[in-house]
Amino acid sequence: MKTLQFDNKDTVHAIGLGTWKATGNKVKQAVKDALYAGYRHIDTAAVYGNEVEIGEALAEVFAEGSIFREDVFVTSKLWNDAHKEGQVIPALQDSLSKLKLDYLDLYLVHWPVAFKNGVNFPQKPSDYYSLEEVPLIETWKQMETAKDSGMTRHIGVSNFSKKKLQELVSNAKTKPEMNQVELHPLLQQRDLVDYCAQENIFVTAYSPLGSGDRSEAMKGEDEPNLFEIETIQNIARKHNASIGQVLINWHTQRGTAVIPKSTSEEHIRENFKAARIELDDSDLKEIESLDRGQRFITGTFFEEPSKGYVDIYDEA
Ligand SMILES: NC(=O)C1=CN([C@@H]2O[C@H](COP(=O)(O)OP(=O)(O)OC[C@H]3O[C@@H](n4cnc5c(N)ncnc54)[C@H](OP(=O)(O)O)[C@@H]3O)[C@@H](O)[C@H]2O)C=CC1
Ligand SMILES: O=C1CO[C@H](CO)[C@@H](O)[C@@H]1O
Numbered sequence: 298m299k300t301l302q303f304d305n306k307d308t309v310h311a312i313g314l315g316t317w318k319a320t321g322n323k324v325k326q327a328v329k330d331a332l333y334a335g336y337r338h339i340d341t342a343a344v345y346g347n348e349v350e351i352g353e354a355l356a357e358v359f360a361e362g363s364i365f366r367e368d369v370f371v372t373s374k375l376w377n378d379a380h381k382e383g384q385v386i387p388a389l390q391d392s393l394s395k396l397k398l399d400y401l402d403l404y405l406v407h408w409p410v411a412f413k414n415g416v417n418f419p420q421k422p423s424d425y426y427s428l429e430e431v432p433l434i435e436t437w438k439q440m441e442t443a444k445d446s447g448m449t450r451h452i453g454v455s456n457f458s459k460k461k462l463q464e465l466v467s468n469a470k471t472k473p474e475m476n477q478v479e480l481h482p483l484l485q486q487r488d489l490v491d492y493c494a495q496e497n498i499f500v501t502a503y504s505p506l507g508s509g510d511r512s513e514a515m516k517g518e519d520e521p522n523l524f525e526i527e528t529i530q531n532i533a534r535k536h537n538a539s540i541g542q543v544l545i546n547w548h549t550q551r552g553t554a555v556i557p558k559s560t561s562e563e564h565i566r567e568n569f570k571a572a573r574i575e576l577d578d579s580d581l582k583e584i585e586s587l588d589r590g591q592r593f594i595t596g597t598f599f600e601e602p603s604k605g606y607v608d609i610y611d612e613a
Contacts, residue, residue, distance in 0.1 A: 298335070298572050299549045301499050303474060307450055309370040309402070311549040312572055313338030314565065315503065315558030318510050320347050327560040328354035332364055334566045340477075340501075340556040341396075342374035342407055343388060344417065348395035356397045371396065372403040372477075372501075374455060375440075377599070380411035380431050385439030389448050404449040405477055406440060408456045409433055409609065410599045419599070433461065434468045441471045451475065453499075456596055458611040459492045466496060477501040480553065481523055481544060482584050483591035490553065500553040505544055508593045510558075521591060528583050536574045545571035547584055 299311040314331040316324050316339065324347045328339060332354075341351050355371070358364050373396065379388035389404055411431040416424045440452040453475030454465070466472055476493055480486055480502035493500045507523035523529065524540050533543045541557070545568055548555035557568045576584075596609035 301554055303451060303499075304497075305450075307370075307402070309499075309554060310336065310338040311554045312336070312545060312569055313340050313370070313372075313501075313554060313556040315556040316341045316347055316351065317345050317558055319345075319558060319560045321350060323560045325350040325354045327562075327565060329358055330562045330565050331569075332358050332369070334562075334569050336565070336569055337368055338370045338372075338554070338556070340372045340503075342405075343376045343392050344374070344407065348373065348392055352395055352397035366398070370402040371398060372405065373401055374405040374407035375436075376417070377408050377410050378412040378414050378416045380406075380433075380436040381414070381426070382435060382439070384414065385436060386443060386446075386448070389443050393448065400447060401449040403451045403453060403475060404440065404443060405453045405455045405475065406433070406436055406457075408596060408599055409454070409458075409461050410596075411436070433465060437465055437469055437473075441469070444471060453477065455503075456609060458609070459489050460611040462492065462496070462498065472496065473498055475499045475501060477503055477556075479504050479592055479594050480548065480555075481505050481507065482526065482529065482547065482587040483521060483523065483589050484593075485585070485588040487588070490551070494552070502548045502553050502555040504593050505548060505555045505557050506541055508558075511593070517593075517595070520593065526587065528587060532576065532580045532583065535580075536576070538571070538574045539567055541568055542571035542574055543576070543580075546574050546576060547581075550576055550581065 300308040302308045314336050319327055328351050341348055373392045375388050411426040412419055412424055443449050444452045451474045453473045455477040457476050476498055490500055529540055529543050533540045545555055545557055559565045
């Protein structure tokens with residue numbers, strides 16, 4: 298399995314398990330299945346509402362005695378309602394106690410947007426803080442404290458544009474070590490990925506399979522299906538691999554991490570084995586030509602245009 302190596306020599310498997318939309322016993326079993334299949338990288342977030350079950354799965358597997366805490370890389374994320382001064386450490390403490398862990402491997406600022414405390418999903422303009430009221434650097438300084446205190450070994454961000462990263466990098470004591478963003482052949486974000494490489498910021502690809510299990514309300518009109526792209530189907534056939542494996546492998550060859558979500562034991566195993574294939578130059582060229590700026594997760598959900606609060610992707 299390819300790994301990414303941090304400055305302090307900690308490593309993370311390039312293929313991890315995503316857990317959004319996976320709850321209850323299903324996510325608990327999925328985490329166990331993943332660990333037994335060889336995964337050592339689990340992605341969750343406070344807002345996914347599954348940290349307790351993931352914590353139970355980890356505790357039960359660790360108690361069996363053949364996989365240890367230090368073998369597994371656990372990521373969680375700060376929700377948007379705890380960005381303000383004094384709120385980050387308690388939010389991280391809450392994630393740690395739900396996960397039954399003494400430390401996280403990676404803690405991410407989930408979105409570059411701040412809500413009032415207790416707001417999960419904003420309903421009205423007064424649910425937001427503007428970035429002037431709660432600047433990202435104020436949140437980031439608390440992330441730095443979290444790292445310095447040992448509550449998390451690494452800190453990073455998610456859904457940050459190049460512009461927002463540049464601002465953070467020029468004002469931060471500790472640079473973000475990771476940016477977790479949506480990436481797949483229809484959304485390659487080359488400029489952002491190149492900038493991160495240049496700044497030694499690792500990248501993790503989310504929704505690599507097109508996030509087909511989102512609720513209908515979260516889906517856009519006429520969304521494409523990554524499993525139906527002919528180019529990818531042909532490459533899969535050529536390598537005697539599944540379409541999912543090609544979609545996953547592309548990221549590891551690109552040098553990023555990738556976190557496909559699954560609660561199916563079969564898919565969990567299949568996705569991990571994506572590491573075994575090797576795409577060649579002509580495959581990579583063909584995939585490169587598929588880029589078309591297609592987002593499945595649109596942060597416009599969190600924008601508040603009437604107040605001009607947030608431009609999530611800085612693409613306007
Ligand atoms: N930082 C952020 O803002 C975000 C982070 N994420 C993270 O990224 C992870 C992955 O993204 P997500 O949006 O969940 O979606 P994915 O792109 O990983 O797609 C998940 C869907 O693909 C299916 N699937 C998994 N493996 C296969 C396979 N081999 N063949 C066919 N279908 C398959 C799953 O079904 P089944 O379970 O039945 O296998 C599920 O329906 C999240 O779970 C979360 O951890 C996601 C969105 C935003
Ligand atoms: O990680 C994610 C998935 O869940 C959230 C929505 O419910 C998203 O906001 C977020 O990006």
